[in-house]
Amino acid sequence: MTEGEGIRVRFAPSPTGALHIGGARTALYNWLVARHSSGTFVLRIEDTDRERSTKENIEQIYDALRWLELDWDEGPYSQAERVDRHREEIKRLVDEGHAYFDEGAVRLRVPDEGSTTVHDVIRGEIVFEHQAIDDFVIARSDGSPLYNLAAAVDDRDMGITHVIRGADHISNTPRQLMILEALGSKAPVFAHLPLLHGTDGKKLSKRHGAASVQELRDQGYLPAAVRNYLALLGWGFDDSTEYFTTGELIRNFTLERVSKSPAVFDEQKLRWMNGRYLREMDAAELAELLERETGRSGLQPAVEVTQEKMQTTTDFWKLAGWLYERRPTDEKAWSKVMKDGAAENLARAREALANVEPFDQAGVEQALTALVDELDLKPGKLYQPIRVAITGSTVSPGIFESVALLGRDETLSRIDDALARAR
RNA sequence: GGGGGCGUGGUCUAGUGGUUAGGACGCCGGCCUUUCAAGCCGGAGGUCACGGGUUCGAUCCCCGUCGCCCCUACCA
Numbered sequence: 467m468t469e470g471e472g473i474r475v476r477f478a479p480s481p482t483g484a485l486h487i488g489g490a491r492t493a494l495y496n497w498l499v500a501r502h503s504s505g506t507f508v509l510r511i512e513d514t515d516r517e518r519s520t521k522e523n524i525e526q527i528y529d530a531l532r533w534l535e536l537d538w539d540e541g542p543y544s545q546a547e548r549v550d551r552h553r554e555e556i557k558r559l560v561d562e563g564h565a566y567f568d569e570g571a572v573r574l575r576v577p578d579e580g581s582t583t584v585h586d587v588i589r590g591e592i593v594f595e596h597q598a599i600d601d602f603v604i605a606r607s608d609g610s611p612l613y614n615l616a617a618a619v620d621d622r623d624m625g626i627t628h629v630i631r632g633a634d635h636i637s638n639t640p641r642q643l644m645i646l647e648a649l650g651s652k653a654p655v656f657a658h659l660p661l662l663h664g665t666d667g668k669k670l671s672k673r674h675g676a677a678s679v680q681e682l683r684d685q686g687y688l689p690a691a692v693r694n695y696l697a698l699l700g701w702g703f704d705d706s707t708e709y710f711t712t713g714e715l716i717r718n719f720t721l722e723r724v725s726k727s728p729a730v731f732d733e734q735k736l737r738w739m740n741g742r743y744l745r746e747m748d749a750a751e752l753a754e755l756l757e758r759e760t761g762r763s764g765l766q767p768a769v770e771v772t773q774e775k776m777q778t779t780t781d782f783w784k785l786a787g788w789l790y791e792r793r794p795t796d797e798k799a800w801s802k803v804m805k806d807g808a809a810e811n812l813a814r815a816r817e818a819l820a821n822v823e824p825f826d827q828a829g830v831e832q833a834l835t836a837l838v839d840e841l842d843l844k845p846g847k848l849y850q851p852i853r854v855a856i857t858g859s860t861v862s863p864g865i866f867e868s869v870a871l872l873g874r875d876e877t878l879s880r881i882d883d884a885l886a887r888a889r
Numbered sequence: 890g891g892g893g894g895c896g897u898g899g900u901c902u903a904g905u906g907g908u909u910a911g912g913a914c915g916c917c918g919g920c921c922u923u924u925c926a927a928g929c930c931g932g933a934g935g936u937c938a939c940g941g942g943u944u945c946g947a948u949c950c951c952c953g954u955c956g957c958c959c960c961u962a963c964c965a
Contacts, residue, residue, distance in 0.1 A: 480965045515964055571963050589894075598892045599961085606963040613965045637893055637960035660895080661958070698901065698913090705903040706912050725902075728958065732900050735914040745927075775926045785925095803924095834923090849923040861925045 473505030474627045477531075477538070478545075478617070480512040481523035484678035485530035487731055488632065488662040491696045495659060496630045497536045498697070498719040508624055509541035514616055519546065530679035534689050535712075543624070545616050552611035555619050555649060556604060564648035570607025574615075574645060576600065582640040587628075587657040587721045594640040602641055614638055618645040626654050630721070633658040633728075657721045660700045661728045677731060686759075686778030687736065691743040695736045699729045709742070741777035749773060756782050762790075767871055771863035785863070789871055792880070793858040800854055808851040809888035811841065815852055816881045819874065827870040834866065855884035 477493040479485065485493075500507035511527065513519035531538070556572055559565035565574045577596050584592040604615040611619075621629060621642075636658050646653055664677075682692055690712060697715050698708055701724050710718065744752065752773060753766035759779060765786075772785040787793065818837045822829040834852075838845050849865045856877055862868050869877050 478965095482965075512965060518964085569963085573963095592893070594892075602961095603963050608963085610963085612963070617965085632959090633894065634959050635965090638965090640893095658894085663958075665900090695901095700901090702902045702912095704912090708902080708913060727895050727897095729902090730900060732914065735901065738914055741927085772926095774928095777926095838923090845923045847923095853924065859924090863925090865923055 473503045474625050475500050476508040476510050476626050478510040478512050479527055482518045484526050486677045490679050493536050494696050501716045502719055506539045509538035510543040513546045533683050552616050552619055571603045572605035573601040574604050582643050584639045588724045614641045618642040622651045628655045630657045633661050663728045663730050686780035687740050688743050691740040695739050700725055737777045744776050771867045788857040795858040799860040803850045803854045804888055811848050812851045825874045827866050830869045831866040856880045
């Protein structure tokens with residue numbers, strides 16, 4: 467916990483579009499390492515590809531990181547704005563004979579013999595024979611620097627001690643190491659995270675659909691739940707713990723426990739976990755959040771009766787929307803429930819509810835249970851027709867609270883409509 | 890083609906030279922119950938990729954094979 471005073475990590479996304487969960491996880495792991503060791507989390511935008519590095523794309527990254535509450539201590543630095551530094555080092559490499567011009571471009575000289583070893587915290591030592599690596603280009607013929615050079619120089623200049631990034635960079639690492647060596651610089655520690663794959667087994671990318679951070683936000687996930695879930699995609703703590711507050715994540719996260727094999731994003735499990743976070747909030751807090759999202763007010767009573775059923779905040783409207791607007795009746799529900807004397811029972815329920823005083827949950831419950839006794843019915847025979855009449859569906863919160871929340875006038879009116887239709 | 894990485898139920902993972910291979914999501918069933926969830930209980934599902942070794946004994950150690958993925962760009 468203390469040896470980390472000097473630890474400096476960076477998240478260095480290239481702004482090619484929305485930040486997807488793979489990038490988000492890389493950011494999270496870097497952030498966790500920094501916070502765990504009281505180190506520094508640097509944000510650097512790798513925008514040397516001018517075509518794709520639009521202002522909007524860059525803004526999306528900030529936006530995603532802010533929503534995830536992954537705050538950076540330094541930056542954001544723009545790699546593009548550092549081209550003078552890159553050019554300086556390219557010139558130096560050429561001047562010192564480490565690199566040479568080839569048809570206008572600059573290539574680094576890679577020795578034919580020997581090897582470069584990557585020391586990876588997660589994977590151990592990885593050896594690359596030089597003969598398998600060509601002299602690679604470090605600057606275009608227009609003089610602009612290429613990724614491997616820019617990344618190596620920036621990591622060095624920014625004092626990065628731990629490079630934590632996706633495993634797709636493993637093969638780039640020996641190249642960056644060779645640049646660093648030619649520059650006479652020390653190598654940072656590397657940690658290559660297992661890639662995230664789509665269900666098709668391929669590296670996760672834009673084309674895998676609902677995988678961007680902003681989509682998760684729009685679908686009603688909580689940042690804390692997303693962080694918890696993402697932490698688990700490629701990292702495990704012990705044989706039974708998987709629910710971690712952010713503080714626990716910071717305390718327990720170590721690179722040594724990161725797994726080596728690729729993982730597949732499973733939205734079902736995220737949904738489950740998000741539901742768990744939702745249920746642990748208190749109703750007032752959740753109501754406030756939903757009021758912010760929907761622009762409505764006074765949602766707490768509705769939240770109290772639906773909270774246990776929600777998995778995402780967007781579920782709220784599906785579950786409670788009938789309280790605020792009449793929903794078209796689900797025909798399957800109607801035909802399933804409105805038979806065998808259901809209309810008569812519903813009519814009796816209407817009578818009973820018309821006289822409930824006060825019209826609250828206890829009053830409704832008393833009236834309805836008394837009626838069930840009187841008619842000698844299975845409770846569902848009475849409650850389901852009411853449910854369908856007022857919500858349009860066989861699925862809703864508890865019937866007593868539902869009726870009480872809807873209020874007498876609206877309840878009776880909806881029952882009347884149902885009765886009219888039933889006859 | 891060359892180089893590199895990875896391989897534990899459908900998915901995420903724990904694990905050790907000797908375990909009934911543990912947990913979670915999902916799935917199925919039960920309880921609860923006014924529906925659906927939640928919660929609790931139970932169940933199905935794994936030849937620990939395959940084949941050889943080493944060993945009294947391998948999921949775990951070694952070698953090979955296969956599969957998947959990444960890099961092999963004047964992309965990042």
